[in-house]
Amino acid sequence: MAEDVVLLTTFTNGSKKIRVVFHNNILVWDYERPPFEQKTLNLENMLSVKPNYLKCSHPSQDPQIDPFSFTIHYGVRETLGKWKYKALHLKHSDPLQVVSWIKTLEKQISGLVHRPKSLLIFINPFGGKRNSMDIYTKFGKPLFEIAGVDVTVNVSQRKDQIRDFLINGSLDMFDSVACVGGDGTVSELFNGLVLRECRLKNIDADNINTPLPSPQIPVGIIPGGSTDTITYCLHGTTDPTTAVFHIIFGDSVGLDLVSVYNENNLLKLFASVLSYGYLGDVAYNSDRHRWMGPQRYNYSGLKKLLANKGYRGEVALLTNTESNDISRTKCFENCDTCGKDGNEEVVKSQWRTVSGKFFMVSGANISCACSQSPNGIAPYSHLGDGNMHLVLVKHGSIIDNLRLLLNLSNKKKHIEELPFVETYCVREFCFRSRGSSSRWNCDGEVQHQTNIRARVSRQLLTIYSRGRPKVEQEETGCCGI
Ligand SMILES: Nc1ncnc2c1ncn2[C@@H]1O[C@H](COP(=O)(O)OP(=O)(O)OP(=O)(O)O)[C@@H](O)[C@H]1O
Incomplete structure (x- = not known):
């Protein structure tokens, strides 16, 4: 002090x-x-x-x-x-x-001892506009030098290299880690850190009944991807200078992570959204048009919107309350909801089942707001309250789909207002396909297993951020997700 x-x-x-x-x-x-x-x-x-x-x-x-x-x-x-x-x-x-x-x-x-002193930064040269290295050199390096943070840069050479390095490599020389990249890069970092902790503590990550261990090392994120949802939800902007300041200042928030399993294994952990149907199809299709850059999402989004495919399925969900009502408070800096002691809550958890034909099924760990969707798919989802919001969009007409996208891109609208959308606040859910299948979009990456179970771990990670300030948001670009 x-x-x-x-x-x-x-x-x-x-x-x-x-x-x-x-x-x-x-x-x-x-x-x-x-x-x-x-x-x-x-x-x-x-x-x-x-x-x-x-x-x-x-x-x-x-x-x-x-x-x-x-x-x-x-x-x-x-x-x-x-x-x-x-x-x-x-x-x-x-x-x-x-x-x-x-x-x-x-x-x-x-005396501000919580500030990072020795930082390991991973850079994904492949994400977004392929300019992560430039972003680091222009916005990160000079500020870290001024602040006296000793930075070691590790440029990733292939997909999953960051994750693999973190699982097995030594972090002894560092008091913090960070990355420059989009949500896929952040996901590699988060998955690597949690699996590393499992290895160090000899915990079987595949056993859904074993709580996942929390990595103690704080994590920084500098946006360098196409959507950068996680950074947007943390800081309220995808401005790289702002992200660098949040790292240097050293204040942190606890972030929930959701682990996704099939019958036998942990498939992945996600921080923003796991989405089946429309967004699963968009992720699969857009990956094949990566050469288009960020525009690939608009292209694939429109294509899949017009295709209007519906997928039959059954969702079992574990809620904390008897009613469906979700608390309509947004997650901003010094959030009371995230600050509550999770153990103090009287939890009356109960399982319930919803089945039908869905245009989209999404488990949102955070609001998933971004510059193109200022409120996100789950506007009232919190960073660290131990819950995710399960958003069920029933299959309807193309007009309904258009209403959904227009609603998502409008900063004055919230998705719950739509009659064909139901949102539940859940700690866990389980999905079974009952017909032709789509894929899951897990933090922007395609997951091919259809039948999955997803569970939240409260504040598993410590992220450098002072939280999202309560300010007017930027104008929205277009209606792409
Ligand atoms: N050196 C590399 N070569 C190829 N792919 C890589 C490399 N390093 C990381 N990756 C992978 O690149 C993919 C895309 O990266 P990232 O998510 O950062 O960018 P993006 O998809 O453009 O952004 P966003 O997810 O925010 O839309 C991720 O799946 C990541 O695992």
């Missing part, structure tokens, strides 16, 4: 005089001449404090520290919850003042 100190000095910034106070871990500065604007900065939003260097007159010269000036590097949260990098340059004629400020602020920042 950072200790309480007081500093008060008048510095110069260019030709302006600035009075700067640091007290109660808050930095306040105001200009002595117009504009008299006052600014405040919490210690928790500071990245670092560094001395400035004098300009070298010759390339062979070592850079010399300027004893009269220093810079405070920090982040500011702007509109739409995006974080932006800022720097405050301060100058003083007395070098002792400069040293005292640098030393004191450095000490206070180093």
Whole structure:
């Protein structure tokens, strides 16, 4: 914990005089001449404090520290919850003042012990627009350098390499891991970490009756995919700079994960959505058009929408309450629902069965909001409440399907309003196909087994994020999912 100190000095910034106070871990500065604007900065939003260097007159010269000036590097949260990098340059004629400020602020920042110091970042060069490496170089590297985070980069050479590395490789040198990629890359990271923990603790991951162990290492996510739903739900934006700030700040949230089994084995864990029918077909079809980039989802989405296939099935679901009503609270930063102690809840769980012909069956672990679907498929699903929302969309006409997609892309609408959609808050569900079969879309990846069982593990992972801020969301692009 950072200790309480007081500093008060008048510095110069260019030709302006600035009075700067640091007290109660808050930095306040105001200009002595117009504009008299006052600014405040919490210690928790500071990245670092560094001395400035004098300009070298010759390339062979070592850079010399300027004893009269220093810079405070920090982040500011702007509109739409995006974080932006800022720097405050301060100058003083007395070098002792400069040293005292640098030393004191450095000490206070180093007291923020939850911040990552040694980070292993996996980069998937294949996802999204194939620019994850550029995203890291442009948005990640400079900020990590400023914040003094020691980063080791591991570029994945093939599918599942990140997962395999995490299961068997050594993480002894790192206090945190992260990835740059889309939901499929994040899924590799999450699956690898949980399976690694099973290996270390000698736990049979395939046994559905054994609780999965929780990896202690915190995880960061920098978006570099096509949809980046998980990042959007965590931070409320897919802005990579914002994601980097969330990692550097070191605050975290607990994220539920859902494990999916067939009769004998654990197939996969997912963090966002497991979807059968329409979205399963879209995932299968779009994978074959990867060359189109993110547009492949719109293309396959439209094609499968017009095909309007329905799939018969039976869903057994384990709910916490007797009624179907789901709590209509959204998951934002400092969420009360996720903060509750799961063991305190009086749980009256009961199984029930729903069968019929479905256009889509989705188990949503989070809201699955993204820039194209601002509320997502399960607007009231929480990051860490130990439940998922099971969304059953009955098979109907193409018009119904269009209404579904328009509803999903409209920030003022929620999917539960549609008469052919039912949502249940569940801890577990089991699906059996009763006719021709589709596939499952598991965090954007195709799963070919049809009959599955899915179970939530509460807050299995610790993710670097301060949570999604309550702000107006961005305008929606189009109606693709
Ligand atoms: N080096 C690699 N070569 C090929 N595929 C890879 C490699 N590294 C990871 N993958 C796989 O690439 C797939 C796509 O990656 P990712 O999900 O990150 O991008 P995306 O599908 O464009 O984004 P999103 O899932 O957000 O829509 C994932 O299945 C991942 O396992």
